[in-house]
Amino acid sequence: MSKVITSREENYSQWYNDIVKKAGLADHSAVRGCMVIKPLGYAIWENMKAELDKAFKDTGHVNAYFPLFIPKSFLSKEAQHVEGFAKECAVVTHHRLMNDPNGNGVVVDPSAKLEEELIVRPTSETIIWNTYKDWIQSYRDLPLLINQWANVVRWEMRTRPFLRTAEFLWQEGHTAHATKEEAIKEAELIHEIYTRFLEDTVGIPIIKGAKTPHERFAGAEETFTVEALMQDGKALQAGTSHFLGQNFAKAFDVKYLTDANKEEYVWATSWGVTTRMVGAMVMVHSDDEGLVIPPKLAPTQVIIVPIPKPKDELMVHAKKIAEELKQLGIRCKIDDDTKKRPGFKFAEHEMKGTPIRIGIGQRDLDKGVAEVARRDTKEKMSIPLNNLGTEIQKLLSEIQTNLFNRSKTFRDDRITQVDTFDEFKETLENKGGFISAHWDGSVETEMKVKELTKATIRCIPLNNQKERGKCVLSGKPSEQRVLFAKAY
Amino acid sequence: MSKVITSREENYSQWYNDIVKKAGLADHSAVRGCMVIKPLGYAIWENMKAELDKAFKDTGHVNAYFPLFIPKSFLSKEAQHVEGFAKECAVVTHHRLMNDPNGNGVVVDPSAKLEEELIVRPTSETIIWNTYKDWIQSYRDLPLLINQWANVVRWEMRTRPFLRTAEFLWQEGHTAHATKEEAIKEAELIHEIYTRFLEDTVGIPIIKGAKTPHERFAGAEETFTVEALMQDGKALQAGTSHFLGQNFAKAFDVKYLTDANKEEYVWATSWGVTTRMVGAMVMVHSDDEGLVIPPKLAPTQVIIVPIPKPKDELMVHAKKIAEELKQLGIRCKIDDDTKKRPGFKFAEHEMKGTPIRIGIGQRDLDKGVAEVARRDTKEKMSIPLNNLGTEIQKLLSEIQTNLFNRSKTFRDDRITQVDTFDEFKETLENKGGFISAHWDGSVETEMKVKELTKATIRCIPLNNQKERGKCVLSGKPSEQRVLFAKAY
Numbered sequence: 001m002s003k004v005i006t007s008r009e010e011n012y013s014q015w016y017n018d019i020v021k022k023a024g025l026a027d028h029s030a031v032r033g034c035m036v037i038k039p040l041g042y043a044i045w046e047n048m049k050a051e052l053d054k055a056f057k058d059t060g061h062v063n064a065y066f067p068l069f070i071p072k073s074f075l076s077k078e079a080q081h082v083e084g085f086a087k088e089c090a091v092v093t094h095h096r097l098m099n100d101p102n103g104n105g106v107v108v109d110p111s112a113k114l115e116e117e118l119i120v121r122p123t124s125e126t127i128i129w130n131t132y133k134d135w136i137q138s139y140r141d142l143p144l145l146i147n148q149w150a151n152v153v154r155w156e157m158r159t160r161p162f163l164r165t166a167e168f169l170w171q172e173g174h175t176a177h178a179t180k181e182e183a184i185k186e187a188e189l190i191h192e193i194y195t196r197f198l199e200d201t202v203g204i205p206i207i208k209g210a211k212t213p214h215e216r217f218a219g220a221e222e223t224f225t226v227e228a229l230m231q232d233g234k235a236l237q238a239g240t241s242h243f244l245g246q247n248f249a250k251a252f253d254v255k256y257l258t259d260a261n262k263e264e265y266v267w268a269t270s271w272g273v274t275t276r277m278v279g280a281m282v283m284v285h286s287d288d289e290g291l292v293i294p295p296k297l298a299p300t301q302v303i304i305v306p307i308p309k310p311k312d313e314l315m316v317h318a319k320k321i322a323e324e325l326k327q328l329g330i331r332c333k334i335d336d337d338t339k340k341r342p343g344f345k346f347a348e349h350e351m352k353g354t355p356i357r358i359g360i361g362q363r364d365l366d367k368g369v370a371e372v373a374r375r376d377t378k379e380k381m382s383i384p385l386n387n388l389g390t391e392i393q394k395l396l397s398e399i400q401t402n403l404f405n406r407s408k409t410f411r412d413d414r415i416t417q418v419d420t421f422d423e424f425k426e427t428l429e430n431k432g433g434f435i436s437a438h439w440d441g442s443v444e445t446e447m448k449v450k451e452l453t454k455a456t457i458r459c460i461p462l463n464n465q466k467e468r469g470k471c472v473l474s475g476k477p478s479e480q481r482v483l484f485a486k487a488y
Numbered sequence: 489m490s491k492v493i494t495s496r497e498e499n500y501s502q503w504y505n506d507i508v509k510k511a512g513l514a515d516h517s518a519v520r521g522c523m524v525i526k527p528l529g530y531a532i533w534e535n536m537k538a539e540l541d542k543a544f545k546d547t548g549h550v551n552a553y554f555p556l557f558i559p560k561s562f563l564s565k566e567a568q569h570v571e572g573f574a575k576e577c578a579v580v581t582h583h584r585l586m587n588d589p590n591g592n593g594v595v596v597d598p599s600a601k602l603e604e605e606l607i608v609r610p611t612s613e614t615i616i617w618n619t620y621k622d623w624i625q626s627y628r629d630l631p632l633l634i635n636q637w638a639n640v641v642r643w644e645m646r647t648r649p650f651l652r653t654a655e656f657l658w659q660e661g662h663t664a665h666a667t668k669e670e671a672i673k674e675a676e677l678i679h680e681i682y683t684r685f686l687e688d689t690v691g692i693p694i695i696k697g698a699k700t701p702h703e704r705f706a707g708a709e710e711t712f713t714v715e716a717l718m719q720d721g722k723a724l725q726a727g728t729s730h731f732l733g734q735n736f737a738k739a740f741d742v743k744y745l746t747d748a749n750k751e752e753y754v755w756a757t758s759w760g761v762t763t764r765m766v767g768a769m770v771m772v773h774s775d776d777e778g779l780v781i782p783p784k785l786a787p788t789q790v791i792i793v794p795i796p797k798p799k800d801e802l803m804v805h806a807k808k809i810a811e812e813l814k815q816l817g818i819r820c821k822i823d824d825d826t827k828k829r830p831g832f833k834f835a836e837h838e839m840k841g842t843p844i845r846i847g848i849g850q851r852d853l854d855k856g857v858a859e860v861a862r863r864d865t866k867e868k869m870s871i872p873l874n875n876l877g878t879e880i881q882k883l884l885s886e887i888q889t890n891l892f893n894r895s896k897t898f899r900d901d902r903i904t905q906v907d908t909f910d911e912f913k914e915t916l917e918n919k920g921g922f923i924s925a926h927w928d929g930s931v932e933t934e935m936k937v938k939e940l941t942k943a944t945i946r947c948i949p950l951n952n953q954k955e956r957g958k959c960v961l962s963g964k965p966s967e968q969r970v971l972f973a974k975a976y
Contacts (some may be wrong), residue, residue, distance in 0.1 A: 027619065027622070027623075029554070029555045029615070029619065030555075030559055030562070030615065030618050030619075031555045031557045031558070031559060031606065031615070034555035034556070034557060035555075036552065036553070036554050036555065036619055037552055037553040038552055039550040039551065039552050039634065042550075042551050042552050042553055043550065043551070045553075046551065062527040062530075062531065063527065063530050063531070063534065064524065064525055064526055064527050064530050065524070065525040065530055065533075065657065066517070066524050067517045067518075067519045067522035067523075067524065067655055068522070068608070068639055068641065068655050069519045069522060069578070069655070070519070071518055071519060072585070072593075072594060072596075073593060074518070075585070075593075075594060076593030076594050082593075082594060087584055087585050087586065087594075088583065088584055089583070089584070089585065090557070090580045090582075090583060090606070091580060091581065091582040091583065091584075091585065091596050092578045092579060092580050092581075092608065093579065093580075093581045093582065093596065094578075094579040094581065095576065095577070095578060095579065095643040096575055096576055096577070096579075096643065097560070097563070097575050097577065097579065097607070098575065105560075105561060105563075105564030105570075106560060106563060106564050106570060106575075108560075108579050108581065108605055109575075117596055118519065118578070119585070120556070120580065120608070127517070127518065127519075130518050131515065131517065131518075131524055134515070135515075140827070146527065150639075151556055151638075151639065153556065155583040155584065167555055167556050167557070169553065339628070
């Protein structure tokens with residue numbers, strides 16, 4: 001199985017598609033732009049969900065569920081929102097089918113036209129703030145810290161599994177606060193939760209930053225972003241947390257009575273991460289042999305392969321080891337397929353990204369050891385059976401750390417400081433990655449750079465040193481460097 | 489707060505709506521027929537999900553995710569399916585909005601009409617079997633045991649929160665098998681999982697049965713159902729598991745190569761339970777004071793109320809007790825609101841169905857006891873502090889059992905055997921519940937009974953004794969009794 005995927009060097013884009021397909025993460029569907037998330041891909045998403053859900057709940061958030069549909073008129077209530085957002089979407093116009101009078105299956109029943117069209121939610125600010133109007137009267141009702149796990153639809157012209165699909169899965173948090181300060185603090189808290197999650201669980205080093213006004217979410221006053229770097233040198237926005245000011249409260253007339261009995265508009269945030277993170281995980285960690293899954297996200301962390309066959313005493317030992325590992329909380333399986341040979345199984349689990357493989361053979365057993373292979377470095381080692389559980393635990397943690405460190409080195413090597421536009425273009429073309437350059441702060445320059453190079457401002461890093469300089473394109477004065485990159 | 493809901497006796501339907509609203513389970517939304525599931529309602533659903541998901545996974549099922557949309561033409565591929573099912577649904581006809589040329593918000597862009605309309609899934613057999621065609625080639629690919637957690641839409645004219653809504657949440661399992669026997673066994677296994685779940689977790693006694701051909705799922709050869717009884721004497725179908733034969737395999741041309749290299753159509757099942765179960769839980773266990781949640785589903789199992797106020801030493805003790813309970817795996821919270829008085833809090837937690845309330849007052853503390861109240865019987869007791877954890881654990885388990893037993897007694901008292909149609913009507917009118925009566929097996933009789941009484945055949949119980957008799961309506965010979973009832 002080892003030669004079935006295109007190498008990264010040959011064609012990075014095809015390499016990604018090959019892994020998604022061959023590892024069994026997702027499949028195309030009969031519906032344009034929509035993917036089928038296969039069991040392995042979905043199990044990774046479930047692990048992501050569990051981890052994030054816990055982090056949200058630990059910080060006082062609760063889950064709820066709002067309608068899939070949004071009345072068309074809601075979208076135009078917040079002016080910027082509809083401008084920046086809601087145009088490419090799925091529109092429901094009818095609510096009934098009928099038998100085709102000509103006998104060809106079913107057709108739309110023209111008499112079942114909706115009075116007002118419904119939009120399949122591209123995001124839920126409008127329907128949620130319309131609801132919050134009923135839920136919020138006084139400061140006692142605040143803060144409202146609500147999250148929703150849902151599917152959303154944005155009609156995309158060019159789609160790629162996980163990275164950009166018409167329908168995707170996500171969580172969207174929508175919080176309401178009494179003060180501006182509290183809302184900003186909430187947006188920052190979530191920004192930090194996303195950072196911790198991506199770095200500690202997904203193993204992806206990220207840059208914390210703020211978006212430029214032009215790149216902000218439509219309707220936001222500030223958008224915080226976590227930006228990651230893929231192996232082809234392109235950036236990927238992995239999650240965003242928005243401070244929405246009072247924009248949606250004003251659009252939907254959501255006011256509250258303060259402690260002092262004064263009426264005020266409510267302050268808002270919204271924030272989300274999506275199944276796109278599965279794509280980012282693939283792109284950051286995998287190699288030319290296939291998928292690499294960080295142990296914390298791996299549905300199966302350890303696969304045990306009896307050699308040459310899963311039978312008799314070998315299976316007894318395999319089960320004993322599996323039991324020991326499960327006791328330690330390790331997600332472990334025995335490959336007991338009797339029809340495939342060990343070599344085939346090795347390649348298969350390599351392709352599917354299982355972090356650790358344990359080979360159990362009679363000769364090793366006689367020596368009191370097991371043959372252990374780690375997926376990230378492909379290193380093999382003999383580990384004494386009497387110490388196997390502890391060693392595997394250590395190894396899983398080591399793999400998790402190694403994946404993060406490896407990607408961090410890669411990423412750090414690809415943040416290049418440039419001071420001229422020639423350097424800018426040269427770096428972008430030959431090296432890729434993030435380019436740290438001065439920018440005059442104008443949207444004109446931002447768009448001109450994009451037009452000339454396809455690079456966008458990924459973010460204004462939060463830990464930026466203020467530094468006076470000259471804009472890399474316009475030469476006008478600049479107060480700080482920002483990070484440019486081509487992006488997914 | 490105790491008088492804020494209508495009593496069951498006065499108006500059962502209004503009582504239900506009052507509880508849903510006042511306990512904060514769900515709210516109406518701006519979209520016709522769609523509800524907002526509020527945090528308490530959603531947390532109960534999450535607990536249901538977790539329990540079912542574990543049961544599915546323990547029996548070898550995996551989760552995946554298929555598209556929200558189904559191409560219109562798919563629906564007509566399985567003839568019975570489209571006849572029985574897919575007419576009242578949300579139809580997507582366009583994929584873009586544009587600014588209204590007259591300046592009034594946004595309108596549908598007529599140039600963005602889809603070539604083929606998309607249907608928001610009312611259930612996913614068609615899109616899934618279209619996908620299985622690519623996934624199944626040989627007997628080695630079977631069985632395929634896949635479940636999906638998703639939202640679905642069926643355009644309903646009359647809706648009620650949880651019980652019948654245009655959009656609802658559910659799980660839908662779709663399995664593929666090499667043999668008929670294996671598929672039937674799968675449908676039975678799930679039927680048993682639903683039974684165990686409803687009885688052991690939701691505390692609802694159910695009757696396991698098969699649907700009549702007329703009441704089967706459109707496209708199924710056998711539909712197994714779990715039927716429950718509500719406090720107003722009406723039945724509710726709480727979950728169904730279908731043996732689909734080879735109908736969908738034939739409609740989507742899904743064949744596999746057998747061990748002997750012969751081509752055969754694949755055998756199928758599908759099965760689902762929905763957010764309707766939250767409604768069933770409310771209707772079965774709650775009382776005139778509000779919601780009653782079985783401990784296994786309660787997001788908060790124990791609420792601690794410091795009396796008179798959450799301060800100083802009382803809070804120290806409350807936290808100590810909460811910590812002790814949490815150590816035992818009990819979901820416990822302290823009501824530390826300083827603005828509400830104990831009496832108000834008591835009524836509030838009663839309304840919200842929290843299984844156990846612990847009052848912590850200085851006088852009780854001095855005596856070394858806590859005042860404990862259980863929600864199901866409203867009984868109060870003093871429990872020594874040094875034994876509190878163990879006693880609360882016991883009490884939770886006792887409440888869980890009591891709720892089941894109470895509903896079982898209620899249900900058993902309302903299964904009435906009748907032999908004449910006068911008795912049938914009289915029982916239905918005055919007593920309600922399930923009516924066990926002979927039926928001649930014809931769809932004509934089944935529909936005539938429905939027309940005359942609104943009662944339908946809920947199921948043919950699986951544990952039925954064969955018993956010759958005469959049909960309660962037609963007088964024709966019958967082989968067994970079936971259960972009739974009015975139903976939600």
